[in-house]
Amino acid sequence: MASLFELPLDNSFVRELPGDPIEENRRRQVRGACWSKVAPTPVAAPALVAHSREVAALLGLAPDALEDPDVVAALAGNRVGDGMAPYAACYGGHQFGNWAGQLGDGRAITLAEAVPRAGERYELQLKGAGPTPYSRTADGRAVLRSSVREFLCSEAMHHLGVPTTRALSLVTTGERVVRDMFYDGHPAPEPGAIVCRVAPTFVRFGNFEIFAARGEHDVLTRLADWTIRTHFPELGEPGPEVYARWLEEIARRTARMVVGWMRVGFVHGVMNTDNMSILGLTIDYGPYGWLEDYDPDWTPNTTDAQGRRYRYGHQPRVAFWNLVRLANALVPLVGEPGPLEAALDAYPDALARGQREMFAQKLGLTEWRPDEDDALAEGLFETLRVVETDMTIFYRKLATLPVALADTTADTTDTTDERLVAPLADAFYAPDAVGAGERARIAGWLRRYLARARQDGLTDAARRARMDAANPKYVLRNYLAQLAIDAAAEGDPSVVRELLDVLRDPYGEQPGKERYAEKRPEWARHRAGCSMLSCSS
Numbered sequence: 001m002a003s004l005f006e007l008p009l010d011n012s013f014v015r016e017l018p019g020d021p022i023e024e025n026r027r028r029q030v031r032g033a034c035w036s037k038v039a040p041t042p043v044a045a046p047a048l049v050a051h052s053r054e055v056a057a058l059l060g061l062a063p064d065a066l067e068d069p070d071v072v073a074a075l076a077g078n079r080v081g082d083g084m085a086p087y088a089a090c091y092g093g094h095q096f097g098n099w100a101g102q103l104g105d106g107r108a109i110t111l112a113e114a115v116p117r118a119g120e121r122y123e124l125q126l127k128g129a130g131p132t133p134y135s136r137t138a139d140g141r142a143v144l145r146s147s148v149r150e151f152l153c154s155e156a157m158h159h160l161g162v163p164t165t166r167a168l169s170l171v172t173t174g175e176r177v178v179r180d181m182f183y184d185g186h187p188a189p190e191p192g193a194i195v196c197r198v199a200p201t202f203v204r205f206g207n208f209e210i211f212a213a214r215g216e217h218d219v220l221t222r223l224a225d226w227t228i229r230t231h232f233p234e235l236g237e238p239g240p241e242v243y244a245r246w247l248e249e250i251a252r253r254t255a256r257m258v259v260g261w262m263r264v265g266f267v268h269g270v271m272n273t274d275n276m277s278i279l280g281l282t283i284d285y286g287p288y289g290w291l292e293d294y295d296p297d298w299t300p301n302t303t304d305a306q307g308r309r310y311r312y313g314h315q316p317r318v319a320f321w322n323l324v325r326l327a328n329a330l331v332p333l334v335g336e337p338g339p340l341e342a343a344l345d346a347y348p349d350a351l352a353r354g355q356r357e358m359f360a361q362k363l364g365l366t367e368w369r370p371d372e373d374d375a376l377a378e379g380l381f382e383t384l385r386v387v388e389t390d391m392t393i394f395y396r397k398l399a400t401l402p403v404a405l406a407d408t409t410a411d412t413t414d415t416t417d418e419r420l421v422a423p424l425a426d427a428f429y430a431p432d433a434v435g436a437g438e439r440a441r442i443a444g445w446l447r448r449y450l451a452r453a454r455q456d457g458l459t460d461a462a463r464r465a466r467m468d469a470a471n472p473k474y475v476l477r478n479y480l481a482q483l484a485i486d487a488a489a490e491g492d493p494s495v496v497r498e499l500l501d502v503l504r505d506p507y508g509e510q511p512g513k514e515r516y517a518e519k520r521p522e523w524a525r526h527r528a529g530c531s532m533l534s535c536s537s
């Protein structure tokens with residue numbers, strides 16, 4: 001158990017990959033290099049808002065390590081420890097469908113790679129640590145609201161079992177950052193903050209795309225080979241065949257990640273290729289959101305309101321589009337597109353398999369019979385839209401229905417419909433406004449479902465346990481994140497910490513914490529930050 005300054009560190013990205021010969025921290029196009037050396041810009045008054053004890057333990061930090069002001073200073077970029085070689089990475093990306101050229105770490109600075117145990121490597125990256133050569137026209141900083149959201153959601157996703165980057169700490173800087181939150185000509189100062197993010201690597205699809213786009217094929221090869229040797233060693237020594245198998249593995253991991261998002265109702269909001277992790281981790285928490293009422297067309301990102309490219313129901317297809325961009329970038333490595341095209345087939349396969357498994361779990365079925373169950377799932381999606389229905393609460397309530405209620409199959413009178421639907425009332429945004437016709441439609445699907453569950457054979461208790469392990473009770477509802485932000489902005493870290501604590505056990509009942517499982521209150525329906533978010537962060 002160590003202090004941050006005693007962790008075993010490495011800097012393999014810097015050591016093994018070509019760097020930028022220019023060390024001046026000036027905004028520019030960086031050629032032929034994977035990274036630029038850059039130190040964090042110190043801030044006025046670092047203060048710890050919260051930290052994740054699980055991530056601290058993962059790194060081998062002592063439980064009280066973050067009580068040390070020098071450690072907090074380092075997590076704010078005010079101190080660089082011995083053995084750290086801070087840098088910003090060069091990457092490009094397709095944004096909203098268009099090639100955007102060089103982007104890069106414009107405000108994220110990696111300090112070092114912690115190597116606490118053999119075979120484990122964790123990049124420590126400060127987001128909001130000041131300008132870099134990749135900052136373009138922006139300031140290199142991050143505001144408290146977006147930092148609270150990234151900190152909490154990274155950890156929430158981890159506890160939900162969805163692949164994600166992690167967050168060690170959230171510190172405020174004591175400085176103000178000016179943002180035009182809605183891009184409507186009203187810039188205002190906001191408190192600044194820095195999150196220390198942690199992942200085996202933050203390399204994205206866009207890190208490969210930039211070198212392919214520029215024809216810098218030797219840098220592309222070196223980056224691919226480093227990534228495979230360091231993060232996919234099980235694939236063997238890099239070569240044309242291994243590159244194709246690597247893409248296959250990335251496709252499978254990406255599918256697993258997206259299935260996880262669909263399961264818990266997460267909408268990333270900005271699935272640009274620079275926001276797609278090469279490890280298949282959820283990365284770059286920006287204007288993301290959680291589905292409240294079930295609406296596959298919903299996007300939390302106001303910047304995306306027109307095209308809705310990144311809407312909930314479109315995420316599986318966008319991930320594939322992004323994988324195709326990555327495959328194109330890898331063509332120079334393989335020499336021909338054929339093997340990479342074949343590798344991409346892993347995505348639809350893994351997605352279809354993953355989705356069936358996911359719905360079987362969500363519905364508490366031990367097996368998925370495509371012939372009948374695909375239609376059952378279709379009926380479910382329709383049912384969720386009969387009235388405004390909270391997806392998260394719906395599944396938890398569905399798990400409580402005994403299969404014996406299916407005995408009412410033949411009997412479709414209004415009273416039996418009522419008996420069937422009543423346990424779900426909490427999931428409806430306007431329970432009193434559900435009319436008899438709507439109730440009959442919902443009850444019709446419930447009868448089909450319960451009959452199928454009975455035939456599947458689990459006891460009610462076993463079915464519920466299976467469902468509750470896949471259907472979270474506690475998610476980072478958009479308005480809850482906003483309440484934590486409001487308190488933190490007033491200098492009160494308690495709501496951030498309490499939420500972090502509740503989100504540690506998303507599938508548990510947690511008696512006494514029910515207020516964190518409630519559906520969105522009416523005040524939050526149209527409030528900025530609760531239902532509408534921009535990329536401004």
Ligand code: AMP
Pocket residue numbers: 103104105106107108134135136138139140141142270274275284286535537
């Ligand atoms: P994002 O939309 O947050 O994924 O960011 C897209 C690109 O803009 C990345 O290259 C970021 O590093 C950069 N960027 C976003 N915000 C800032 C900022 N405040 N300062 C510098 N670069 C930024």
Ligand code: MG
Pocket residue numbers: 274275284
């Ligand atoms: Mg990004």
